[in-house]
Amino acid sequence: MKFHEMEINQVEKALDTDFSSGLSPEAVKKRLAKHGLNELQEGEKQSALLLFFSQFKDFMVLVLLAATLLSGLLGEYIDAVAIIAIVIINGVLGFFQERRAEKSLQALKELSAPQVSVLREGQWMKIPSKEIVAGDIIKFTSGDRIGADVRIIESRSLEIEESALTGESVPVSKHIDSLKTINPGIGDMENIAFMGTMITRGSGVGVVIATGMKTAMGQIADLLQNAQTQETPLQRRLEQLGKILISVALILTVLVVAIGVLQGHELYMMFLAGVSLAVAAIPEGLPAIVTVALSLGVQKMIKRNAIVRKLPAVETLGCASVICSDKTGTMTQNKMTVTQLWSGGNTWTVDGVGYHPQGEFYRENTRVHPKDEKALQQMLIFGMICNNSDLVMKDEDYILDGDPTEGALLVSAMKAGFDRTNLLDEFTIIKEFPFDSSRKMMSMHVKDKQGRNFIVTKGAPDVIIGKSESILWDGKTQYLGQHIQGQVQEAINNLASNALRTIAIAFKPIPTNTVILSEQEAEKKLTFIGVQGMIDPPRPEVKDAVKECNDAGIKTVMITGDHVITAKAIASQLGILTKKSKVLDGNALSTMSVEELEEVVDDIAVFARVSPEHKLKIVKALQNRGHIVAMTGDGVNDAPAIKAADIGVAMGITGTDVAKEASSLVLLDDNFATIKSAIEEGRNIYENIRKFVRYLLASNVGEILVMLFAMILALPLPLVPIQILWVNLVTDGLPAMALGLDRPEEDVMKRKPRSPNEGVFARGLGWKVVSRGFLIGIVTLLAFIIVYDQNPDNLAYAQTIAFATLVMAQLIHVFDCRSEKSVLSRNPFGNQYLVWAVISSLALMIAVIYYPPFQPIFHTLPILAKDWLLIIGLSSIPTFLLAGSFLLRKTK
Numbered sequence: 001m002k003f004h005e006m007e008i009n010q011v012e013k014a015l016d017t018d019f020s021s022g023l024s025p026e027a028v029k030k031r032l033a034k035h036g037l038n039e040l041q042e043g044e045k046q047s048a049l050l051l052f053f054s055q056f057k058d059f060m061v062l063v064l065l066a067a068t069l070l071s072g073l074l075g076e077y078i079d080a081v082a083i084i085a086i087v088i089i090n091g092v093l094g095f096f097q098e099r100r101a102e103k104s105l106q107a108l109k110e111l112s113a114p115q116v117s118v119l120r121e122g123q124w125m126k127i128p129s130k131e132i133v134a135g136d137i138i139k140f141t142s143g144d145r146i147g148a149d150v151r152i153i154e155s156r157s158l159e160i161e162e163s164a165l166t167g168e169s170v171p172v173s174k175h176i177d178s179l180k181t182i183n184p185g186i187g188d189m190e191n192i193a194f195m196g197t198m199i200t201r202g203s204g205v206g207v208v209i210a211t212g213m214k215t216a217m218g219q220i221a222d223l224l225q226n227a228q229t230q231e232t233p234l235q236r237r238l239e240q241l242g243k244i245l246i247s248v249a250l251i252l253t254v255l256v257v258a259i260g261v262l263q264g265h266e267l268y269m270m271f272l273a274g275v276s277l278a279v280a281a282i283p284e285g286l287p288a289i290v291t292v293a294l295s296l297g298v299q300k301m302i303k304r305n306a307i308v309r310k311l312p313a314v315e316t317l318g319c320a321s322v323i324c325s326d327k328t329g330t331m332t333q334n335k336m337t338v339t340q341l342w343s344g345g346n347t348w349t350v351d352g353v354g355y356h357p358q359g360e361f362y363r364e365n366t367r368v369h370p371k372d373e374k375a376l377q378q379m380l381i382f383g384m385i386c387n388n389s390d391l392v393m394k395d396e397d398y399i400l401d402g403d404p405t406e407g408a409l410l411v412s413a414m415k416a417g418f419d420r421t422n423l424l425d426e427f428t429i430i431k432e433f434p435f436d437s438s439r440k441m442m443s444m445h446v447k448d449k450q451g452r453n454f455i456v457t458k459g460a461p462d463v464i465i466g467k468s469e470s471i472l473w474d475g476k477t478q479y480l481g482q483h484i485q486g487q488v489q490e491a492i493n494n495l496a497s498n499a500l501r502t503i504a505i506a507f508k509p510i511p512t513n514t515v516i517l518s519e520q521e522a523e524k525k526l527t528f529i530g531v532q533g534m535i536d537p538p539r540p541e542v543k544d545a546v547k548e549c550n551d552a553g554i555k556t557v558m559i560t561g562d563h564v565i566t567a568k569a570i571a572s573q574l575g576i577l578t579k580k581s582k583v584l585d586g587n588a589l590s591t592m593s594v595e596e597l598e599e600v601v602d603d604i605a606v607f608a609r610v611s612p613e614h615k616l617k618i619v620k621a622l623q624n625r626g627h628i629v630a631m632t633g634d635g636v637n638d639a640p641a642i643k644a645a646d647i648g649v650a651m652g653i654t655g656t657d658v659a660k661e662a663s664s665l666v667l668l669d670d671n672f673a674t675i676k677s678a679i680e681e682g683r684n685i686y687e688n689i690r691k692f693v694r695y696l697l698a699s700n701v702g703e704i705l706v707m708l709f710a711m712i713l714a715l716p717l718p719l720v721p722i723q724i725l726w727v728n729l730v731t732d733g734l735p736a737m738a739l740g741l742d743r744p745e746e747d748v749m750k751r752k753p754r755s756p757n758e759g760v761f762a763r764g765l766g767w768k769v770v771s772r773g774f775l776i777g778i779v780t781l782l783a784f785i786i787v788y789d790q791n792p793d794n795l796a797y798a799q800t801i802a803f804a805t806l807v808m809a810q811l812i813h814v815f816d817c818r819s820e821k822s823v824l825s826r827n828p829f830g831n832q833y834l835v836w837a838v839i840s841s842l843a844l845m846i847a848v849i850y851y852p853p854f855q856p857i858f859h860t861l862p863i864l865a866k867d868w869l870l871i872i873g874l875s876s877i878p879t880f881l882l883a884g885s886f887l888l889r890k891t892k
């Protein structure tokens with residue numbers, strides 16, 4: 001018999017498990033050993049060897065190799081071999097760096113891998129989805145993606161969308177009964193939930209019947225997603241730049257060779273010149289350093305509780321101009337405590353802290369016994385029944401398992417001495433209509449001991465009041481007329497203006513044995529009982545984060561399902577709502593078109609009483625106004641907006657799998673302040689990349705100019721190719737890497753967000769590269785000319801001096817690159833990595849000049865102490881010139 005044909009107790013036997021306590025650790029171990037981890041085999045992974053060779057498929061490197069081979073054919077064997085050696089060493093380094101970057105991305109993937117609630121040894125616990133085995137009992141609720149194939153054993157309005165398997169996007173309801181159909185298709189197996197499908201509504205419990213490749217999903221091989229590494233926009237732009245540089249290099253080479261040969265120079269000499277130019281023009285070390293800088297940045301973000309799921313987001317973060325954030329749990333602590341209750345014209349207060357179920361009730365400052373207050377008692381009891389949360393004792397402390405809003409209602413009832421287990425003895429739950437953020441309420445159909453049936457509803461008061469036709473007032477059910485409605489509204493507004501979150505409780509008696517099928521049927525003609533108001537204190541760090549964002553030109557917008565007045569109160573406390581900004585509520589929002597919203601959206605700081613569906617509209621309107629939008633979310637219905645936003649942000653703790661999958665950033669701590677930190681890191685990474693692009697390219701410009709000017713002046717070449725290569729890959733490489741680790745300038749969070757269309761050379765970077773490159777080229781050439789003039793017979797000596805001047809000029813230049821302004825605006829030695837990198841590069845240069853075995857390879861000669869005076873003098877000119885001009889401009 002197949003699992004779908006069995007009754008659930010037969011399933012329990014067949015799988016040798018226990019529905020009330022789950023599997024034992026021993027059983028899990030055995031099953032894991034037998035069937036393996038619950039994983040789908042991934043598509044082909046890039047092997048290490050392939051990754052190694054891919055380092056050389058880089059077009060830049062190919063040009064280089066070809067050119068060197070040719071020069072080898074022309075007889076310069078040492079050169080050819082040395083250049084190839086450098087290229088290989090670079091390839092090996094690139095390989096290890098990329099491997100590390102890949103590993104850290106892999107670790108990221110694991111950090112954001114789905115978790116499953118599983119019952120083992122009588123305890124519910126969260127474990128990674130890959131550790132579940134057949135026979136495990138797992139539970140799932142709306143928004144989860146199912147981690148294995150399971151036979152359903154409990155269903156509360158469970159609906160599952162199976163399009164990943166069947167292509168059908170209409171959700172299917174699931175139940176626990178055995179199926180009689182013979183060979184049903186996947187879409188008809190109404191008591192099985194399949195791996196990879198998604199819960200759109202309700203919740204349930206199931207027992208795992210298949211894992212890994214044995215699941216229905218595992219059998220459809222072509223659906224398996226291959227992890228794709230994505231390039232960021234900047235990486236793409238740099239790649240294009242690389243191609244342009246190569247073309248320029250090739251054209252220059254051809255020109256130089258052609259002109260030279262026409263003028264009667266030796267073909268070999270001209271060819272050497274051409275190769276030198278090509279080597280000089282190409283920033284060989286750049287791509288690897290960019291990759292490393294990005295992966296280091298991603299790691300820094302993890303340390304600050306932000307997980308980047310899509311690499312391009314690292315850059316986009318720095319462009320964000322609006323953050324749209326949920327309120328509850330993201331800006332507030334999501335630790336709710338009922339403090340005020342209202343019913344039939346009476347207001348009570350309750351004291352006590354957190355989830356500790358101890359506290360007293362007061363009416364107008366006099367202590368009362370809740371069991372003497374009929375309406376209060378009614379409201380507390382129903383709040384406890386229409387509730388799915390649990391309060392569990394752990395180490396002398398009360399821990400909430402479930403939704404904090406419901407937890408607060410449990411606690412308020414417990415303070416009055418009610419007990420959930422006793423109540424559930426008195427009231428049997430017949431059917432549940434679960435909460436959703438669009439309806440903003442939930443209901444239960446219950447039956448009491450005497451056989452009377454009720455609908456018990458709780459939800460947003462302003463919504464419930466519209467569904468009520470009567471109200472409990474002075475112990476009697478009265479018609480809910482205009483006048484009383486006004487009084488109720490006033491009471492709700494009163495609670496809300498104290499920043500309290502409000503939940504109304506209502507009910508209605510129904511005839512015995514009626515079957516209520518839909519929530520529309522259940523949630524009408526209700527009798528309003530009262531309202532419970534709960535505090536949810538703001539997270540202390542949010543206020544500062546909002547301010548920092550504001551200074552950084554980033555607007556914070558609160559989007560909440562909560563009451564307009566509650567939202568206003570909290571938004572003002574946090575500095576989100578100011579005198580200039582406005583509040584818009586969900587009703588107004590739903591009647592507006594995106595175009596109409598666009599007109600006003602820039603003025604709005606708070607969207608209240610919105611449904612998740614509205615979020616997409618908000619994102620679109622903001623984007624049409626030219627904003628780069630970060631949007632947070634946690635539920636299934638938030639996914640479209642998260643996907644549409646420039647930076648989709650999902651909650652790590654309360655977020656559903658679906659929301660996480662749609663997101664590009666996951667907040668491990670659900671905290672608004674973490675978004676700010678991620679933006680800060682994002683800006684910093686981008687600035688650091690700009691720093692070393694500036695640094696490396698100035699070197700290339702300098703090198704090209706030295707060679708070109710020398711050719712124009714009919715001088716011999718001041719640098720040989722291997723020296724240039726050594727500079728580009730080694731002595732420039734280390735400091736460039738250190739720039740990638742640089743701390744941000746003080747004002748990164750004081751600048752306006754950058755435009756996402758900004759090119760590599762924006763904000764004066766192009767000018768900085770060219771002007772500095774020009775100066776470096778000139779001083780290098782000067783050093784060469786001065787020494788070559790003194791003894792024209794010793795070309796290698798003059799070349800060594802030029803080489804040292806170039807390296808020194810760059811090692812001084814690197815300190816300028818730490819700041820967008822001037823070398824003087826920051827402590828030049830503030831970056832330790834950089835200091836060590838510069839020292840290492842100096843040592844390497846000295847080794848190349850003075851260590852005899854290196855001399856023939858690098859065409860160097862040991863130079864004298866007095867030569868260093870010339871070298872240092874000349875190589876520091878550019879920094880002095882630029883710092884001087886900066887000071888001049890400043891004093892003007």
Ligand SMILES: Nc1ncnc2c1ncn2[C@@H]1O[C@H](COP(=O)(O)OP(=O)(O)OP(=O)(O)O)[C@@H](O)[C@H]1O
Binds near residue numbers: 326436441
């Ligand atoms: N479990 C629940 N049962 C009944 N009503 C609820 C429940 N949770 C919330 N509500 C009501 O529905 C309203 C909307 O809740 P929703 O979860 O959509 O947004 P929120 O949590 O208030 O705000 P945010 O969007 O900032 O997280 C709440 O203000 C509350 O009145």
Ligand SMILES: [Ca+2]
Binds near residue numbers: 326328561
């Ligand atoms: Ca919410």
